[in-house]
Amino acid sequence: MAQIQERGSTHVYKVNKISKEEMEQMVARCVYEHPPFCSAACPLKLDTRAFLEAAAAGNFKKALQLYEKIAPFPLVLAMGCEAPCEGKCRLCEIGEGVAIRAVEEAVTRFGQAQKLGGVFRTKKKKTAAIFGSGLFPLFLAGEIEKKAYPLTVFCEEADLESFLRRGTGFLDETAFELEYRRLKAKDIRFVFGCTLTRDFMEERRASFDVLCASHELTSALYPEAACIPELMYCEAEKLVSGPAAGILDAAFGAKKAALTVDRLAQNLDPRNTRGQEGPVESQLYTDLSGAGALTRVPMYGAGYTEEEAIREAGRCIRCQCEECLKSCAYLAHYKKHPGLLSKEIYNNTQIIMGDHQLNKPMNSCALCGQCTVVCPNGFDMARVCHEARRNMVSTDKMPLAPHEFALLDMLFSNGDAFLARPQPGYGKCRYVFFPGCQAAAIAPETVRAAYLDLCERLPGGVALMLGCCGAICDWAGRTELQEQTKEFLGRELSKLGDPVVIAGCPMCKKELASHEGLQLVGIWDLLLEIGLPVGGRGLARPAALHDSCGARGDEKTQAAIREIAKRLGCTLTDTEFSGDRSPCCGYGGLAAYANREVARELTEKCLERSDAPYISYCMACRDRFARQSRESRHILELVYGTDAGAPPDISEKRFNRLTLKNELLRELWQEEPREMNLDYTLNYTDEARRIMDERMILTDDVIAVLDCVRKTGECIQDEDGLLVARRRVGNATFWVKFTREGDGSYLVHRAWSHRMTVVKREG
Amino acid sequence: MAEKNYYTIDPGGKLRCMKCGVKLEKGKAKFLYLDNGFPVELPVCPVCGFVYVPEELALGKVASVERALEDK
Ligand code: SF4
Ligand code: SF4
Ligand code: SF4
Ligand SMILES: [Zn+2]
Numbered sequence: 001m002a003q004i005q006e007r008g009s010t011h012v013y014k015v016n017k018i019s020k021e022e023m024e025q026m027v028a029r030c031v032y033e034h035p036p037f038c039s040a041a042c043p044l045k046l047d048t049r050a051f052l053e054a055a056a057a058g059n060f061k062k063a064l065q066l067y068e069k070i071a072p073f074p075l076v077l078a079m080g081c082e083a084p085c086e087g088k089c090r091l092c093e094i095g096e097g098v099a100i101r102a103v104e105e106a107v108t109r110f111g112q113a114q115k116l117g118g119v120f121r122t123k124k125k126k127t128a129a130i131f132g133s134g135l136f137p138l139f140l141a142g143e144i145e146k147k148a149y150p151l152t153v154f155c156e157e158a159d160l161e162s163f164l165r166r167g168t169g170f171l172d173e174t175a176f177e178l179e180y181r182r183l184k185a186k187d188i189r190f191v192f193g194c195t196l197t198r199d200f201m202e203e204r205r206a207s208f209d210v211l212c213a214s215h216e217l218t219s220a221l222y223p224e225a226a227c228i229p230e231l232m233y234c235e236a237e238k239l240v241s242g243p244a245a246g247i248l249d250a251a252f253g254a255k256k257a258a259l260t261v262d263r264l265a266q267n268l269d270p271r272n273t274r275g276q277e278g279p280v281e282s283q284l285y286t287d288l289s290g291a292g293a294l295t296r297v298p299m300y301g302a303g304y305t306e307e308e309a310i311r312e313a314g315r316c317i318r319c320q321c322e323e324c325l326k327s328c329a330y331l332a333h334y335k336k337h338p339g340l341l342s343k344e345i346y347n348n349t350q351i352i353m354g355d356h357q358l359n360k361p362m363n364s365c366a367l368c369g370q371c372t373v374v375c376p377n378g379f380d381m382a383r384v385c386h387e388a389r390r391n392m393v394s395t396d397k398m399p400l401a402p403h404e405f406a407l408l409d410m411l412f413s414n415g416d417a418f419l420a421r422p423q424p425g426y427g428k429c430r431y432v433f434f435p436g437c438q439a440a441a442i443a444p445e446t447v448r449a450a451y452l453d454l455c456e457r458l459p460g461g462v463a464l465m466l467g468c469c470g471a472i473c474d475w476a477g478r479t480e481l482q483e484q485t486k487e488f489l490g491r492e493l494s495k496l497g498d499p500v501v502i503a504g505c506p507m508c509k510k511e512l513a514s515h516e517g518l519q520l521v522g523i524w525d526l527l528l529e530i531g532l533p534v535g536g537r538g539l540a541r542p543a544a545l546h547d548s549c550g551a552r553g554d555e556k557t558q559a560a561i562r563e564i565a566k567r568l569g570c571t572l573t574d575t576e577f578s579g580d581r582s583p584c585c586g587y588g589g590l591a592a593y594a595n596r597e598v599a600r601e602l603t604e605k606c607l608e609r610s611d612a613p614y615i616s617y618c619m620a621c622r623d624r625f626a627r628q629s630r631e632s633r634h635i636l637e638l639v640y641g642t643d644a645g646a647p648p649d650i651s652e653k654r655f656n657r658l659t660l661k662n663e664l665l666r667e668l669w670q671e672e673p674r675e676m677n678l679d680y681t682l683n684y685t686d687e688a689r690r691i692m693d694e695r696m697i698l699t700d701d702v703i704a705v706l707d708c709v710r711k712t713g714e715c716i717q718d719e720d721g722l723l724v725a726r727r728r729v730g731n732a733t734f735w736v737k738f739t740r741e742g743d744g745s746y747l748v749h750r751a752w753s754h755r756m757t758v759v760k761r762e763g
Numbered sequence: 764m765a766e767k768n769y770y771t772i773d774p775g776g777k778l779r780c781m782k783c784g785v786k787l788e789k790g791k792a793k794f795l796y797l798d799n800g801f802p803v804e805l806p807v808c809p810v811c812g813f814v815y816v817p818e819e820l821a822l823g824k825v826a827s828v829e830r831a832l833e834d835k
Contacts, residue, residue, distance in 0.1 A: 753821065
């Protein structure tokens with residue numbers, strides 16, 4: 001019996017390093033984390049999207065909280081900001097952009113402010129002083145206070161009110177009152193009525209760690225000073241100083257200056273570790289098709305009312321890229337965009353010791369390539385997951401369990417169920433029909449009909465090869481096994497005279513295309529060339545065509561299938577997710593073995609787009625749709641007027657492959673197959689059949705156990721009088737609960753398995 | 764020295780070894796997987812040493828330990 005070596009130990013302390021550059025390059029393609037264009041244009045980095053979302057929901061309190069993060073005096077900023085964000089709003093491309101500033105003003109006016117002052121914060125040791133008045137000193141005072149440095153402001157004004165009036169003439173009285181209360185509540189010491197001279201300032205240098213001044217003062221008192229605009233710092237004079245004009249400039253300048261103050265207070269170089277400051281470029285992709293109203297809510301008074309602001313904020317479409325999450329059930333399941341998920345999966349491969357928590361997500365991707373097509377930047381999640389699997393296999397860190405069943409199935413296809421024969425009467429053949437392992441497992445009659453038809457109508461002989469193309473070990477990341485499979489198939493093909501391979505499945509075609517020098521043609525193309533056989537018939541009802549992920553990017557195949565369907569008289573409906581954008585049925589990438597739930601969600605996603613019967617051209621798709629109780633037919637079933645009927649269970653799939661091989665051997669090649677007949681009768685309860693399929697236990701496994709009992713007599717009887725026996729087969733121990741019936745037959749009630757071995761312990 | 768057992772099942776005289784014709788008893792056993800071992804106490808035939816792993820144990824505890832080890 002075919003077997004795959006289990007990895008020896010969990011104690012493998014080496015990993016196969018991947019290059020950081022490659023990973024970063026890959027991850028960078030995903031723009032999900034890029035800011036929306038409005039935020040990108042805002043030097044203060046307002047989270048505009050979240051802000052407008054809160055405002056649209058009428059939650060002005062939350063909106064104001066977000067706004068207060070960027071503006072210590074929100075009304076001053078909101079009423080005076082030049083709003084570069086508005087011109088960058090994506091809606092400008094199709095209509096009027098969101099009136100962001102007006103919404104900000106309404107939010108700051110009507111929103112409930114944070115509790116003013118009140119919260120006790122420990123002050124830092126280092127101190128700062130600001131000289132002068134105006135917008136920059138005002139904002140800077142707010143920023144420094146927020147950083148908890150004890151702050152003193154020296155100004156010429158006689159009181160707080162006149163200090164606040166400087167530069168804020170555009171505020172109406174209500175707004176001024178609100179901001180006055182805000183300023184008053186701040187923990188700032190003011191020294192009013194100062195005569196600000198250079199000496200006055202220099203005398204205070206000893207008492208403060210950092211000195212700051214308005215631009216007016218600096219240029220008047222320190223005319224030689226050169227202010228570095230990125231730092232807001234005159235290095236020679238050791239003076240933090242502000243910009244001349246503009247409200248947004250003052251606010252952004254104050255942000256930069258506050259960071260400089262912070263660095264200087266800690267005796268650090270203000271140039272270092274500042275992070276990204278100011279507006280950025282964004283490559284965010286947004287689907288604009290969901291946009292609603294394209295014109296601004298009109299403003300009747302000086303500003304929006306609460307209700308108007310809510311409506312205007314509601315026009316924001318919350319720019320976000322979720323093209324892939326919208327179309328891929330796997331990504332939707334993990335609720336992570338590929339940029340982040342890839343980073344985690346890459347990191348998972350680099351864990352030397354400890355849990356690889358991303359194994360399951362890594363193995364759940366269908367490797368179908370849909371994301372690469374729908375992503376505006378062509379993100380290739382399949383490559384990430386595929387490479388990660390190979391990487392882990394290469395260091396023996398990959399668990400065998402999730403893929404073992406599929407791999408054994410492949411070995412079965414290319415072992416006991418394998419067949420390669422030239423057409424009777426031919427030595428070497430011009431063609432070989434390669435229907436694919438799933439076709440023989442799911443629709444053996446269709447395979448037989450297709451083969452006989454090809455033999456009859458194609459010149460030069462058509463050999464038959466029943467086996468697996470190797471996609472399974474490829475998906476599992478088992479490169480060594482993949483190479484062996486390739487060599488094996490290569491040898492068998494050369495024995496047949498290296499004929500042109502007629503692939504019955506687009507996935508096989510894709511996999512076999514990696515064989516050098518191999519000539520390949522899809523059966524669909526050939527059938528169009530030689531004409532459809534008589535007897536084929538389309539479905540009476542309109543049907544949805546499901547494109548195989550094996551044919552992604554292969555327009556010719558997609559078109560050929562449509563043409564065949566048309567000639568058969570089918571009426572097809574195409575939807576948004578057809579052709580290259582088609583999702584995977586859940587079989588791809590062995591998703592169905594590693595993660596049943598995700599695989600089911602993938603299948604459901606395929607079925608979501610239509611209630612019609614589905615026509616596919618990959619047997620695995622046909623099978624998975626039928627398992628979801630959808631009327632599902634493979635195009636070849638229609639071509640040959642066959643119906644594979646209800647989907648087989650895992651044991652029947654093996655049985656079908658073996659039976660097809662044996663029957664064809666007998667009928668066409670007059671060979672008597674070696675059949676292993678049981679010399680006893682074995683029956684299963686329905687429940688046993690069901691749980692065996694669910695637990696991926698084959699009738700062969702059960703037979704192995706019963707053979708063992710019959711030989712050794714080793715079994716036990718449980719409290720209900722049922723017999724239980726077990727046997728180790730490969731990497732698992734199988735248990736069977738059964739009864740011996742009156743007629744000497746066996747009835748299997750339950751079956752289970754585990755991978756651990758269990759032994760008696762002495763002492 | 765008392766050894767730590769990860770799991771204990773006492774057959775309570777309800778299981779019988781058909782080969783040896785005796786009742787299974789609570790006995791010492793060990794699970795092994797990927798180079799890791801776990802001492803347990805399971806129903807064991809005192810004569811031939813048949814160790815019984817009931818369905819619930821296989822699908823429950825055993826399966827979850829397997830999953831955990833596989834991802835090491
Ligand atoms: S489609 Fe997905 S992978 Fe591509 S940029 Fe958008 S979120 Fe990222
Ligand atoms: S629609 Fe909204 S998120 Fe998008 S750019 Fe405009 S304001 Fe920003
Ligand atoms: S399942 Fe397909 S569409 Fe989804 S991430 Fe994987 S390769 Fe991309
Ligand atoms: Zn015994």
